[in-house]
Every structure is written in C-alpha cells, then in structure tokens.
Amino acid sequence: MATKAYDKSFREEVYQNVDSGEDVKLCMQCGVCGITCPLRGEMTHGPRQLWSLIRAGKRDEVMNSPDIMLCTSCYSCKVRCPRGVKVIDVMHGLAHYALEQGIVPRKETSKFGKAFWDSIYKTGRVDETEVPMRYTLMAGPIHGIFNMLEMMDIGRALLAHKRMKFKIGPGLPPSKKIKGMKGLKKMLDKAKAMSPGKEG
Amino acid sequence: MGQSILVVGGGMSGVSAALEAAEAGYDVVLVEKNPYLGGRVAQLHQYFPKLCPPYCGLEINFKRIKSNPRIKLYTMSEVTGIEGEPGNYKVTINQMPRYVNERCTVCGKCGEAVEATIPNAFDYGLGEIKAAYLPHELAYPYRYVIDPSIVETEDGAKAKEACPYDAVVLDDAPKETIEEAGAIVWAAGWSPYDASKVEYYNFNSSPDIITNVQMERLAAAGGPTGGKIVKLSNGEAPKKVAFIQCAGSRDVNHLPFCSTICCLASLKQATYVREQLKDAEVTIYFIDIRAMDRNEDFYTKVKADEKISFVKSKIGLIEPGENGMLVLEGENTTTGERFKAEHDLVVLATGMQPNTDLSKIPADMVYDEYGFVQNAEGIFGAGTVRRPGEVHVSVQDGTSAALKAIQVVAGR
Ligand SMILES: Cc1cc2nc3c(=O)[nH]c(=O)nc-3n(C[C@H](O)[C@H](O)[C@H](O)COP(=O)(O)OP(=O)(O)OC[C@H]3O[C@@H](n4cnc5c(N)ncnc54)[C@H](O)[C@@H]3O)c2cc1C
Ligand code: SF4
Ligand code: SF4
Ligand code: SF4
Ligand code: SF4
Numbered sequence: 001m002a003t004k005a006y007d008k009s010f011r012e013e014v015y016q017n018v019d020s021g022e023d024v025k026l027c028m029q030c031g032v033c034g035i036t037c038p039l040r041g042e043m044t045h046g047p048r049q050l051w052s053l054i055r056a057g058k059r060d061e062v063m064n065s066p067d068i069m070l071c072t073s074c075y076s077c078k079v080r081c082p083r084g085v086k087v088i089d090v091m092h093g094l095a096h097y098a099l100e101q102g103i104v105p106r107k108e109t110s111k112f113g114k115a116f117w118d119s120i121y122k123t124g125r126v127d128e129t130e131v132p133m134r135y136t137l138m139a140g141p142i143h144g145i146f147n148m149l150e151m152m153d154i155g156r157a158l159l160a161h162k163r164m165k166f167k168i169g170p171g172l173p174p175s176k177k178i179k180g181m182k183g184l185k186k187m188l189d190k191a192k193a194m195s196p197g198k199e200g
Numbered sequence: 201m202g203q204s205i206l207v208v209g210g211g212m213s214g215v216s217a218a219l220e221a222a223e224a225g226y227d228v229v230l231v232e233k234n235p236y237l238g239g240r241v242a243q244l245h246q247y248f249p250k251l252c253p254p255y256c257g258l259e260i261n262f263k264r265i266k267s268n269p270r271i272k273l274y275t276m277s278e279v280t281g282i283e284g285e286p287g288n289y290k291v292t293i294n295q296m297p298r299y300v301n302e303r304c305t306v307c308g309k310c311g312e313a314v315e316a317t318i319p320n321a322f323d324y325g326l327g328e329i330k331a332a333y334l335p336h337e338l339a340y341p342y343r344y345v346i347d348p349s350i351v352e353t354e355d356g357a358k359a360k361e362a363c364p365y366d367a368v369v370l371d372d373a374p375k376e377t378i379e380e381a382g383a384i385v386w387a388a389g390w391s392p393y394d395a396s397k398v399e400y401y402n403f404n405s406s407p408d409i410i411t412n413v414q415m416e417r418l419a420a421a422g423g424p425t426g427g428k429i430v431k432l433s434n435g436e437a438p439k440k441v442a443f444i445q446c447a448g449s450r451d452v453n454h455l456p457f458c459s460t461i462c463c464l465a466s467l468k469q470a471t472y473v474r475e476q477l478k479d480a481e482v483t484i485y486f487i488d489i490r491a492m493d494r495n496e497d498f499y500t501k502v503k504a505d506e507k508i509s510f511v512k513s514k515i516g517l518i519e520p521g522e523n524g525m526l527v528l529e530g531e532n533t534t535t536g537e538r539f540k541a542e543h544d545l546v547v548l549a550t551g552m553q554p555n556t557d558l559s560k561i562p563a564d565m566v567y568d569e570y571g572f573v574q575n576a577e578g579i580f581g582a583g584t585v586r587r588p589g590e591v592h593v594s595v596q597d598g599t600s601a602a603l604k605a606i607q608v609v610a611g612r
Contacts, residue, residue: 028450028487030514031513031516031530031531031532031533032514034516034538035515035516035529035530035531035538036400036517040538046531048531080516081452082446082451082452082454082514083452
C-alpha cells in the first residue's frame with residue numbers, strides 16, 4: 001500500500017517567505033506556547049499545532065486558521081518558549097502571507113482593521129466610539145444593532161468613566177479632524193499601495 | 201614519583217579519581233567542601249536502574265580511602281588559589297573550622313545539650329537539625345560538626361561541657377594551607393537548578409510542590425519523614441502524584457541542555473511511590489523520555505505498571521487549587537487537547553547545573569556556553585563538571601581523569 005509522503009513544498013515556502021518562518025524548525029513540540037497564550041480558550045490550533053501543520057504540509061488548514069489573526073502580540077509565548085521561537089513574528093508573518101494571497105483567515109479581525117483604518121483615514125484619529133460602531137455595523141444594520149445591544153454594559157461603563165464619548169451613530173456628531181490631515185493621508189495611501197490585503 | 205595529584209571534590213567522580221591514582225601508587229590530596237565525602241550520591245535513596253542503596257558502593261570506597269595512606273583528606277575545605285604550571289602547582293586550600301576534633305566518638309551528647317537548630321542542608325532544607333550534628337547517619341569521616349552560628353553563644357559552651365571526650369574545640373579557626381601538586385583533577389560536581397526561577401511553576405506557593413532531590417530525601421529512611429512519602433502540607437499520603445520533566449531544562453531561558461538523568465530519576469521515584477502507596481496514581485508529564493542504552497529496559501518495566509501513566513506535555517502552569525490540590529495546565533501534544541489536571545503532590549524534575557557554572561576554578565580555564573569545563577594541560581575536569589551524567593559515567597570519567605593526571609606527574 002502506498003502512503004502519501006508529506007507535502008514539503010508548503011513548509012519550504014513558509015521558511016522562505018514568512019517572517020521568521022525558519023524558527024518553526026526550532027520548535028520541539030512541547031506545548032508551552034499553547035498553554036501560555038491568554039487566548040488559549042479562543043484558539044483553534046495554537047502556535048504549536050500550527051507549526052506541526054506547517055511541517056506536515058497542511059497549507060489550507062494553516063492559511064485559513066483564525067488563530068494567526070487572533071494573536072494580540074502579548075509576548076507571553078515568546079518569553080516562555082524554551083526554544084526561543086519568535087512565535088509572534090511567525091504568527092503575524094503567516095497572517096501577512098495569507099492576506100497577500102487573498103485569504104482572509106478571520107473576517108472579524110480584518111473588519112476591525114478596516115474600521116480602524118477608516119476612522120484614521122477620515123479624521124486622523126482612532127475614535128474609541130467610532131471604531132466599534134463601524135465594526136459592529138459591518139454585520140449589517142439589524143445585526144449591528146443587536147451586536148451593539150450586547151455590548152451595552154461595557155459601553156455604559158466606558159461612558160461613565162469618561163473613556164468614551166457619546167454618539168448616536170458613526171460620524172454623528174463628527175469627530176474633529178487632526179491638523180495636517182493631508183500629509184497623513186499621503187502616508188496612508190502609500191502604505192496602502194504597499195500593503196497586500198484586499199480589505200485594507 | 202615525587203609529585204602528588206590534587207583532587208577537588210569528594211563525590212563519586214573525585215573519589216574515583218583519588219582512589220585510582222592512589223592505588224596506582226601516587227600521592228593524592230583530596231579536597232572536599234562538605235564535612236563528609238560522597239557528594240550528591242550520599243543523598244540518594246536508591247540507584248537506578250537496579251534500585252539498590254547507593255551506600256553499598258560508597259562504603260566500599262570509604263574503606264579503600266581509609267586504608268590507603270597515600271590519600272590526604274581535607275574536608276570543609278575549598279581551593280582558593282592555583283599557581284604555577286603543569287608539573288608544578290602550588291595550591292592554596294582554605295579549611296573552615298569544624299569545632300570538633302578526631303577524639304569524637306559520635307556519642308551525640310553535644311547535640312542533646314544544644315538548643316539552637318539550623319536548616320538541614322543534607323535534606324535540601326526539609327526540616328531542621330540541631331546546630332551540633334552528624335551530617336548524616338553514614339557520614340565519612342564519622343564525626344560531629346558544630347555550626348559556627350552557636351560557637352560564641354551559650355549553646356557553644358553547653359556543647360563543650362556536654363562532651364565527655366574533650367572533642368569540642370571552640371577556638372578552632374579557619375586554616376590556610378599550601379599543597380604542592382603536579383596535576384589537578386577538578387570534580388566539584390553539580391547543583392540542582394533553582395526551581396523558583398521557573399516562575400510559572402510557583403515552587404514557593406505550596407509545600408506539596410517539591411524538587412526531585414527533595415523527593416530522594418523524602419523516600420530515604422534517614423530523611424525528614426523517616427522514609428515515608430507524604431504531603432508536607434498535612435503529613436498525609438498523596439493519592440495523585442505528578443512528575444514534571446524538564447523543569448527548567450532544555451530551555452533557553454534556564455538550563456538549555458538536557459541533564460540526561462532526570463527522566464530516569466523520575467521513573468525511579470515513581471517506583472518509590474508505587475512501592476509504598478498501593479493506591480496512589482502517578483503521572484509523568486514529559487516532552488520526551490530520555491532513557492538511553494541499558495536504561496531503556498528500566499523505562500519499559502516502569503511503563504508496565506498500570507498506575508503509572510505518561511502524558512506528553514510540558515506543563516505550562518502550576519497553581520494551588522481547591523481542597524489543597526494543585527492544578528496543572530498543559531497541552532497534550534499527542535491528542536492536541538489542552539487540559540487541566542489536579543494532583544496532590546508535584547515533583548519538579550530539575551536538572552543538574554555544573555558547579556563550574558556557579559563558581560569558577562581559580563585558574564585560566566576554558567568553559568563551554570553552559571559552564572562545563574574543558575580540560576587544560578595540567579588541570580582536568582571529571583564527572584558532572586564536564587557533562588551531566590549518571591554515576592557509572594562519573595566513575596569512568598574520574599578514572600580517565602586520574603590517568604591524564606598520572607601522565608603529567610609520571611617520571612618527574
Ligand atoms: C534527583 C536525582 C537523582 C539521581 N539518581 C541517580 C541514580 O539513581 N543513579 C545514578 O547513576 N545517578 C543518579 N543521579 C546522578 C548523580 O547524582 C550524579 O551522577 C553524581 O552525583 C555525579 O557525581 P559527581 O562526583 O560528579 O558530583 P557530586 O555528587 O556533585 O560531587 C561533587 C563533590 O564536590 C564537592 N564540591 C563542590 N564544590 C567544591 C569546591 N569548590 N571545592 C571542593 N569541593 C567541592 C561537593 O561538596 C561534592 O561532594 C541523580 C541525580 C538527580 C538530580
Ligand atoms: S513553546 Fe516553543 S518549542 Fe514549545 S511548542 Fe511552542 S513554539 Fe514549540
Ligand atoms: S503573542 Fe499571540 S500567540 Fe503568543 S501568547 Fe500572546 S496572543 Fe497567544
Ligand atoms: S563532639 Fe563530643 S559530645 Fe559531641 S558527639 Fe562527639 S564525642 Fe559526643
Ligand atoms: S533527562 Fe529528561 S527531564 Fe532531564 S532534561 Fe533530559 S529530557 Fe528533560
């Protein structure tokens with residue numbers, strides 16, 4: 001009976017094209033990164049399993065793993081990894097690589113990024129009311145309202161502690177633009193031209 | 201054959217080097233920091249893989265030392281200076297006072313008389329002993345020691361008064377001696393890696409998290425519990441024992457190398473638990489089990505015990521939980537499952553840090569990135585200062601260092 005050999009092409013691709021991709025070779029599969037991660041409850045694979053999938057040539061699973069976009073760069077895993085694997089760099093490298101190929105492993109992160117971007121592009125500011133509003137409304141008006149209602153307690157607390165301004169909707173009332181908006185836009189346009197993803 | 205060989209460290213490596221050289225007809229000066237010989241092996245309950253008491257072998261060696269007039273022994277001593285070149289060294293030896301002379305018969309009266317206690321170093325800090333003490337039951341030299349902390353106190357006077365043999369010498373003082381030697385063997389051994397440095401294991405958060413060296417003392421008849429394996433929090437027998445492999449080993453943040461013996465030590469200690477506690481369950485959490493050559497059979501034998509299970513996972517967190525249990529978190533890398541497991545006794549299998557990493561040889565020597573020493577022309581490392589390993593490897597290494605030393609002094 002013939003057994004299918006591991007597809008080596010994907011891991012070679014990762015070693016060559018992904019930031020710090022060669023670090024995957026250092027991993028000894030101990031499992032500490034997965035347990036150290038504060039998002040361990042949310043992650044489908046966690047870093048260790050991703051490295052294992054890379055070595056096994058499982059391109060689709062890796063490129064579509066939401067985990068590579070979930071990582072918040074908290075550094076916990078990197079600090080503890082006994083082999084000194086630059087876990088965060090590889091996670092972000094993989095996300096970047098996926099976006100470059102038009103794959104969006106985690107729509108939410110990508111949408112949040114877009115809301116973030118839109119806010120900066122309009123006003124030069126990251127508006128702490130505007131960004132979540134735009135983000136939740138991306139799910140469509142009805143879903144958006146429900147999403148917002150779910151977040152109401154947090155919103156109220158943030159208002160009470162003066163961590164957020166009150167708004168009725170995105171741009172109502174509009175946020176003040178920063179000075180030098182033109183220069184910033186130029187920079188952002190250039191960055192966009194360099195960036196790989198379709199969704200910004 | 202005018203020149204002698206100086207051996208530093210009286211553990212299995214140093215004792216082997218000293219005996220081989222002396223029995224080949226060379227004069228030997230043996231310098232040991234502790235008040236007794238035997239090194240860390242004297243603190244083990246049993247040897248893997250045969251599970252025999254290490255004292256059989258040690259006692260034979262002590263007899264050989266005792267009957268060999270060529271060996272001059274310094275205990276409680278350290279080498280503080282080395283001058284000269286191969287074939288012609290002047291070595292400064294600093295000896296700390298013992299406050300007890302050779303008239304001591306180990307009658308124990310001084311120990312009874314004093315009140316002060318000190319942490320029991322022989323038991324790795326588990327429990328206390330009187331400040332006038334015999335380091336352990338089978339100590340060689342077989343003689344009491346008085347701790348410097350009581351010498352100038354009332355307790356010191358009480359000890360002197362209690363001694364029927366006039367063996368207590370309260371005005372004993374540090375002595376500096378210079379010995380001449382043609383070659384030096386450095387066999388200063390290892391220290392257990394400090395478990396509290398692995399902060400996510402919260403070593404100091406519970407008395408039921410212990411290290412593997414402490415487990416040896418817990419199982420030993422001469423240990424703090426008389427050989428009973430118990431939870432130190434309440435004295436009860438544990439029901440679910442965990443061993444955490446590579447605790448601070450194979451880790452770029454701690455000891456980057458594999459100590460080669462701690463997997464075997466845990467396998468051995470699992471048998472201590474199973475021998476005493478018929479209902480206890482043991483789980484060994486590992487990255488991979490390293491049991492080389494003849495030791496593989498031992499691994500196979502331990503694996504056959506259905507109450508000993510193996511989980512492939514480096515533990516990422518240990519925290520005190522409810523009802524005195526300890527909660528371990530890890531990722532089972534065989535199944536991919538992230539788990540929490542409760543245990544009531546946790547043993548951290550810490551590795552061996554070479555003492556040459558902690559304190560350097562007072563001579564121009566080359567060390568590798570981990571602090572293991574490399575041989576120089578007239579100064580040779582032996583045993584665990586050269587590489588981590590088990591006893592029989594240390595004995596072989598001591599013998600080979602003796603031969604190298606003999607080659608330097610022979611014919612001079
Ligand atoms: C938990 C555990 C269990 C183990 N169980 C086993 C087992 O069952 N079987 C087995 O084969 N191996 C076992 N080992 C390994 C074993 O302990 C070592 O192989 C052995 O101790 C090595 O002997 P050594 O002489 O090189 O070092 P050591 O035993 O450390 O002896 C070194 C000696 O040098 C002295 N010294 C240190 N510094 C100085 C100085 N500056 N000047 C003078 N003297 C100094 C020390 O006091 C000590 O007496 C175990 C290890 C661990 C951690
Ligand atoms: S902690 Fe490091 S060595 Fe361990 S599984 Fe994660 S990446 Fe690999
Ligand atoms: S850096 Fe990313 S993967 Fe690592 S622990 Fe933090 S969130 Fe998890
Ligand atoms: S020092 Fe004296 S009292 Fe103490 S044990 Fe030795 S002989 Fe006995
Ligand atoms: S012997 Fe085992 S526990 Fe010790 S460092 Fe090596 S693999 Fe880890």
